[in-house]
Amino acid sequence: MSVLLVACSAVTAGARSFTAIGQWARNAPQDTLARLGTRTASAFQVRVAPSTATIRRIINRVCPGGLADLLGCDPVGADTLAVDGKSARGSRRDGAPAAHLLAAMTDAGQTVTQLRVPDKTNEISCFAGLLTPFDLAGVTVTADALHAQRGHARFLVEDKRAHYALTVKKNQAGLYERLHSLPWKQVSTKFYDRTEGHGRKETRVVQALTVDDLDFPHAAQVARVVRHRTCLKTGKRSRETVYVITDLTSRQASPQRLAKIIRSQWTIENRLHFVRDTTFAEDASKVHTGHGPENMATLRSFAINQLRIAGHTNIAAGLREMSYEPFTRPLALIGLP
Structure with missing residues (x-):
């Protein structure tokens, strides 16, 4: 457990790799190592920092699903x-696909959580497994076009x-x-977001229609979203039309609320994937063995969660x-006494 606490603290201080986590641990003072619960050596009770090799071995081996659930937030x-x-x-190696x-x-x-999609399959097969452990009563789950699956709709409404x-x-x-x-x-009401x-x-531009005969489980409304984009650098404009199916009725979700719900799907790209790429250089990370790629991603997400909280x-x-006080502020942030 102490090695995982070391990793959480180091990543929250800005560490991006096993080597950087190991360097942070080697330079940590005795009081920091004591707070992290690292092992002691000699009769003088000197705290010993885990080596880079130990950190790499444990992060590569720890159960990724358990770590993601442990370090994620509660969706209730x-x-x-x-x-x-x-x-x-960066995890792509010797013909093997990237994680x-x-x-x-x-x-x-x-x-909340994440999981690694097994090679030779896709996200569709992992959707239910990702969400099954959590209480999602009353929560609206959004997903991109790959997940517009009838089985997913039944799972969310009937099971969750x-x-x-x-x-x-x-x-x-x-x-x-x-x-x-x-x-x-025939739809005159439009909401501009x-x-x-x-x-x-x-x-x-969001419009919504009530439907009662659509061949899709529990469908109550369909929203049409016309996206107008302008590149601020070049001035180039583009337009795209997508549709969103929902079981929310018109009383439960107006076009304005539907716009907010739809925007939340874009938010995960902006507030998670983009941040992990630009701030933690995730795509440049060469971690590729064992469970390393997914567990390092979980540590980055945990740091983002704690900073937002x-x-x-x-x-x-x-x-x-x-980073200005790397051996005290991260520990306080993650709640270590």
Whole structure:
């Protein structure tokens, strides 16, 4: 356990690799090592930091599902839960594919859990396994077009007593055309949702229709979302139309609330995957053996969670603040006495 506490503290101080975690541990003073519970040596009760080799071995071997659940947040009370996958590109080796990680994050930007998608399969087969351990009653689960599956809808509504809002794109041609053919011209109410970030400005126009004969389990509404994007650097404009199926009725979700729910799916890209890439250089990480890729990703998500709980909206700035007192502030942040 002490090795995992060392890893949590070091990553929260900005460590990006096993070597960096080991270096942090070697330089930690005795009082820090005592708080972390590292082993003692000699009659003088000198605390000994775990070596880089020990840190690597344990993080590579620890159960990734258990670690993700242990370090994740509780989704009870969340309004939405976004599910999305990401590949750790630097973990690709000798023809073996990169580790692909499926994660779930609340609308408050807290990662709940994640799991590694087995090679030679895809995210669809892991969706239920990711969410099964959690109480999702009343939570609206969002997911991208890959997960617009009838089985997922039944699982969420019937097994988890949750709601769903699933994106449909042209990769499901039949369903997409069915939604495209709905009488959208008769819908006069529109909600405009505008955001700006990552070098682009985006306006989403949301309309909603009640449906009662759609061949999709528990479907109550369909939203049409027209996205207008403008690149702030080049001025180039683009337009995309997607549809979202949900079991939420018009009384439960107005077009305005649907816009908020739909935006939460984009949030996981922005507040988790983008942050892990840009702040922790995850795609450049060469960790590839054992459970290392997914467990290092879990440690990064844990650091992001703790910084957000402490009120840091800029994770890079939060890590810098931790680094000014690297052997005390991270421990206080994660709640060690």
